[in-house]
Amino acid sequence: MSGGVEGRVGIVLVSHSAEVAGSVADLARGLAGGAGTPLAPAGGLPGGGLGTSTELIAAAAASVDGGAGVAVLADLGSAVLTVKALLADDELPDGTRLVDAPFVEGAVAAVVTAAAGGDLDAVEAAASEAYGYRKK
Amino acid sequence: MGRAGVHPGAAVGAVSAVVLDTDAFRRWMAAAAAAVEREAGHLTELDAAIGDADHGANLRRGFTAVAAELEKGAADSPGAVLTLAGRQLISTVGGASGPLYGTLLRRTGKALGDAGEVGPGQLAEALGAGVAAVGQLGGAKVGDKTMLDALEPAVAALARAADGPGAYAAAAEAAARGAAETVPMRARKGRASYLGERSEGHQDPGATSAALLLAALAEAAGEADQGEGRRG
Helix, strand or coil, X not given: CCCCCXXXXXXXXXXXXXXXXXXXXHHHHHHHCCCCCCEEEEECCCCXXXXXCHHXXXXXXXXXXXXXXXXEEECCCHHHHHHHHHHHCCCCXXXXXXXXXXXXXXXXXXXXXXXXCCCHXXXXXXXXXXXXXXXX | CCCCCEEECCCCCCCXXXXXXXXXXXXHHHHHHHHHHHHHHHHHHHHHHHCCCCHHHHHHHHHHHHHHHHHCCCCCCHHHHHHHHHHHHHHHCCCCHHHHHHHHHHHHHHHHCXXXXXXXXXXXXXXXXXXXXXXXHHCCCCCCCCCHHHHHHHHHHHHHCCCCCCHHHHHHHHHHHHHHCCCXXXXXXXXXXXXXXXXXXXXXXXXXXXXXXXXXXXXXXXXXXXXXXXXX
């Protein structure tokens, strides 16, 4: 572990856009009341602009790693592929997992579950279950 | 220095396959960087038709970083050259082609191990592992209008022609043909898949850049001039 809160699952939100990642993090924290949950956005390219950055993702994961695992949610396309490539090369903290979940709803569910002290399996399950929230 | 580092294999004479050493692999990556630089506008144009018009710029950024890193001289085997190049691509491209090409080169590099010289057969086997990893990462298969449509036939051609000269040229030709064959296909992966049938009639940018990568290999192996016309 490097950053994060000991024993707590960390959450990383990876988007093509810094604004999207940051805003979804604010939204999830606001709705979930998870003020103390280790949560970090990794959006866009380091110099600004749309894209996915291994540097920002790796830094975000390290900053929320409390030794209990890190759940990574990604928006689409290269964000997903980049996280998978980093995991395949062991470039993220031990216990980091890409979670298959809708980005906004999954982030809220993940933060709620992590804030309640859920473990990585519970956080992943809650985020994935968000696919089932029908709107019509 | 011309052909230094590229020499016929053990079987003497005109029928032997070309074996590539570390310098040849460095030249491959340098030739790929030059090709991407030269074709960046064309790649972006293709990507503007069915994607988000960033393929040329993204790959140019990636391969420029690869060339700069290799100039520092750290990689000391063919496998190490590809592994280092792959790592640079994953971390600098910023689009989906970064992790895809990065994975291709890294897996291929790892499969080559620490061999000091690599012939077409061994490279075909290693590239096969790299291509399989790309398929797994992106969940695509041949016919989905992706880079795999150029890469898979190239690996097959390299393996088929492995015992004689012209193997790399055969792989480059197969890749170019595979890229051309993506024109009528409907995209099933990536952003272009949102277009459905409107993706038909356009050559896939990823398959096109994959063909450039294989052409750069033939160039580095000194087989760039052994194209179809010569052998037909």
